[in-house]
Amino acid sequence: MAKPDKRRTTRRGAVSAALQKRISARRTIADQTISLAHLLGRPVLDDAGTRVGKVSDVVVRWDAGVTHPLVVAVLVGVGRGLAHVDLQDVALTQARVRLRSGRQIVSRPVRAEGEVALARDVLDRQLVDVAGVQVVRAADVYLVNGPRGWELAGIDVGVRSFGRRLLPKRRICPPPDRAIDWAELQTFVPRFPASAMPGKDGPAAAAGIIGGGVQLGRPAAQLKKLRARDMAAILAELGRGQQAQVAALATPSAAVEALRQLTSAQRAALLAELSESDRTRLQAMLDGGDAS
C-alpha cells in the first residue's frame, strides 16, 4: 500500500512544482500587464493608503506614427466628478492605483486634443475591418509596461474575456483570450462622416462617437491569425527572462507561431532562456513546420 501512496505524493509534488512555476511566471508577467476591464472601478489610494476615489478610465496619447500609444493619465472618479491624474503621479497595478507622494489631482477637460480615453473610446466598441465590415467588439484592453512606460498593447476580442467580466474583478491580470496587437488597428472611424468631434482633426477625432468604432488594418477573414503576431509584439518589447516566461505560458503551437514572427536573433535569444526539454521540443516543432 505504501508504494502507490509514495508515487502519488511524488506525482502531486511534480504537478505542484509545475503549477507553482506556472503561477509565478504568470504573476511576473501579470505585474507588467494590466487588463483595463478589471482595472476599472479599482480603488485609488493616496500615499497614506486612504481611498480617495476609483479608476474611471485610462487616457493614452495618440501621436502620429506611434504603434503603441503611451498611457498619459488616469481618470479618477471622486464622488460624482472626474479628476485627471498624470501617470507620473501614480503607481499603476492591476489591483489598485496609488498616488505618489502628494496628491496631484488636476481638474481639466477629460479628453484633450490627441488623447483617447480607453474605457469610453475603445472598450466594448465595434471593430471594423478595412472593407467596413463590423467584425467584433473589444471585450478588454491590455496595457503593457514596456521600456517607454505603460503603453496600449492591444485589445482582446475573445468571448472568454467578456465572460470574465461577468465575474468579480481580478486582482491579477488575466491572460488574453483572443488578443489583437494595437499596431494592427489603424484609426477610429465614425459611422457617419459628419459625426467627428467638431473642430478636431486627426485619427483620434472620431474616438468616442456613438456608433463609431476602431478600424482594423486588414480584412476580417485574417483576424484569427493575429494572436501569434500580438504575442510576438509583446515578446519583443519585454526583457529576455520575461520572454521565456511568456513562451512558457503559451500552448506549444501558439508559442511556435509566435516564435516564427520574431527575427532569428530574437528567436535564438528566447530559446536560450528556455529549459533544455522545452527548447528541444519547440525547436523540433519549428523545424518540423519549416520542413513542411
Add this chain to the structure above:
Amino acid sequence: MVRLLAVLAILGPGLIAANAGNDAGGILTYASAGAQFAYRTLFLMVLVTVALVVVQEMCSRLGVYTGEGLGGLIREQFSARSTFAAMVLLLIANAGLTVSEFAGVGAAMEIFGVSPRISVPITAVFVWALTVLGSYSRAERLFLVLTLAFLAYPIAAFLGHPNGKEVLSNLVWPHFLASHEFLVLAVALIGTTITPYMQFYAASACVDKGIKPADYRGERIDAVTGAIWSDIISVFIIIATAAAIGGSGPLQSARQAAEALRPAVGPYAPQLFAFGLLGASLLAASVVPLSTSYAIADATGAPRSVSNSLREAPLFYGIFTLQIVVGAAVALAPGNLVSLVVNAQVLNGIITPMLLTYVLILANRSNVLGTAKNGPIFKAVATVCVAVVGILSFVVLLETILGLG
C-alpha cells in the same frame, strides 16, 4: 392590389415591427380580453397605444441617430453584466413568443384541416429558408399582405352590432375591475402590445436599412403610424370578440376567437381568421427570432444583416436557426394553446419594463443622441409610461409569487 403592393414595398421598419405585434399571441390575447371582460379593457388599450407610440419612436430614433441597434448601445453604455442580463431577458421573452408563433401557425392550419405535426415543421423550414436563403424583404411583404385578413375585424366589429354607447364609454373612461384575472390580462395586453422584440427589431432594422438622421422625419411618421394602426386593429379585435362572445369567460381555442368574424363573413369566418392568424404568425415567427439575433450579434459586435450570407454572419443566422428549431419543437408539444400563448405574453409583460428602462435611459442621454435626445415633455411622458408598465408588472409578479392569484 398593385397599388397595395407598391405601398407595402416602401413600408418601413416601424410599421413592420408594430404589425408583427399583432401576432398569434396578440390576437389571442385581444380576443381573450373581449371574451372575458367584454369592453372593459378598451381604455387600457388607449393608454397602451400612447405608450407604444412613445416607445417605438424612441427606438427608431436611437437606431437612426446612432447607427447602432439596442444590443450594441447597451453594451457600449452599460456594464458587461447589464448587457448580459438584458440579452438573457430578451432571449427568454423571445423564446416564449417564438413558441407561440409556431403554435399560431399550427392552430391556423388546423382550421384548414392540416395537422400541426405536418404544418409546423414545414412552416419552420419555410420561414428559415425564406429568411436565410431567399429575399427576406420579399417574404416580409408577403406576410404583411396575409395580415390584411385582419381588416375583417373592423368590419365584423360594426356588423356585430356592439353596444356603441358602451364601447365609447369604455374607450374614454376606465372601467377596470379589481381582480387578479383582470390585472393579469392587463399585463398580458401590455406585454403583447409593447414587446421587447418590437423595440429591438425597430432599432436594428432602421440600422440595417441604412436610414440616416436626415431621413428621420419619414421614419418617425412610419414608427408612429405603424404603432397607431396596429393598435386600432387590436381595439377592433376586442370589440368584435366582445360583441360576439363577450362575458363568456377566458378563450378556450382559436376557433372560438374566429367566431367574432362571423357577422362579417358568415360561415367563412374560421377560414378568414385562419388566413390572418397564419400571416401574423409567419411574420412574427421571422421577426421575433430575427430581433434576438440582431440584439445578440449587435452586443457581441458580430456581422448582422439579413443581406449577409450564412457564411458572412454565422452567429446571426446560428441564433436565428436555433430559435426556429426550438420554437417549432416546443410548439408541437401537447397542451392548451391559448393558455401557453397568454402565459408567454404575461412573461413578456414582466420583462418589458426592465428592457424599457434601458431604452429610456439611452434616449435621455445627450452623449448618445446629442440634440436628438428626449425633450423634457417627451421624457416625462416616457418615464410615466415605463413606470406604469413597471408597477403593473411588479404587482402581477408579486401576486404570482405570493400565490394570491
